[in-house]
Amino acid sequence: MSMAALVGPQVPFLRRFARALTGSQDLGDLAVTRLLERLAVEPGLIDRDLEPRVAVYRAFVRLWNAAPGQVVSRAEAAGSLADHRLRAMTPLPRQAFLLTAVEGFDEEDAAEILGQSPAALAELLVEAGREIGAQVATRVLVIEDEPIIAMELESLVESLGHTVIGNARTHAEALSLVRSEHPGLILADIRLADGSSGLDAVNEILRIAEMPVIFITAFPEYLLTGRRPEPAFLITKPFRGDMVRAVISQALFFDTRPRSGATLPV
Structure with a gap:
């Protein structure tokens, strides 16, 4: 050549x-x-x-x-x-x-x-x-019903200098934490403890506030359907820690919204 x-x-x-x-x-x-x-x-x-x-x-x-x-x-x-x-x-x-x-x-x-x-x-x-x-430190909500996975995600998030404001195991808990704690980033599974959908919870949140969302799921086929909208950030389980850190950094780096997080009606 x-x-x-x-x-x-x-x-x-x-x-x-x-x-x-x-x-x-x-x-x-x-x-x-x-x-x-x-x-x-x-x-x-x-x-x-x-x-x-x-x-x-x-x-x-x-x-x-x-x-x-x-x-x-x-x-x-x-x-x-x-x-x-x-x-x-x-x-x-x-x-x-x-x-x-x-x-x-x-x-x-x-x-x-x-x-x-x-x-x-x-x-x-x-x-x-x-x-x-250090430049875009934010408050992070984890939506995950498996305690061990939630703890691992919390450790990964905090290693990058961010603050985890809570872990939601159900749709209702996710909405409650967003309203009270105003996160600037969400890490979400799509199958939750009460049988509800993390995707539904995120869609409801995004109707009233904007923030980057990273889906972390063992069922990517439920999100990658070829129909829009599809998630910009998707990590499959089992995940690698370095991949989670990289995607968190990417999501926040290119997000130009203020770091104060969401403001939701009570």
Whole structure:
């Protein structure tokens, strides 16, 4: 495969990544241009044993991290709220977060791109979650009827710097806690202790207040029906702790609503 055929299809996505990384369209595009110029004279930067997109991102990240002075200052671009949050993060956790949450790489590919072991990549994502949590710490409601799972979710949430305001085991408990405690994020199962539906509870809550919702369920087929609306954030049981942390961070990072949580009529 020619260099143009290998690299060309990746350039639009790489520009997205570079713009997010720098906080600036101009600087992001310039960083991609510099990579293309280097590849013209040093094609060995691309590891052809890797999948093309992974290989191109890996070459870009290696060049970028070799020149840390290119980091954008806060004064260089006002940007969006997400841009400000990104610039407050340290470099490698920021890159790990962007590769997985924005660019859609799985953890194995993200580790390859960053030249990290899978264990080190997992630690970078945990650190990214902590740094995001420090910026957007919120109050979290868990809707889960299994006590052991609820306790595990509480521990994961608190490890990121958030506060769990309670665990609801039924539809009625969920509504009561939302009204009294005003959470800013919900983690919800869809089968509850009284036979009611966590999905119904969440839909009722969202009719009167807006907040990010992450469904954590052993029955994803009840949510992924192909009919809209479908959940933006869905984790299947049994879940991995690092996956839960990553999705919590992603849901809150891209949420632009105030962190004070919901305001519901009594």
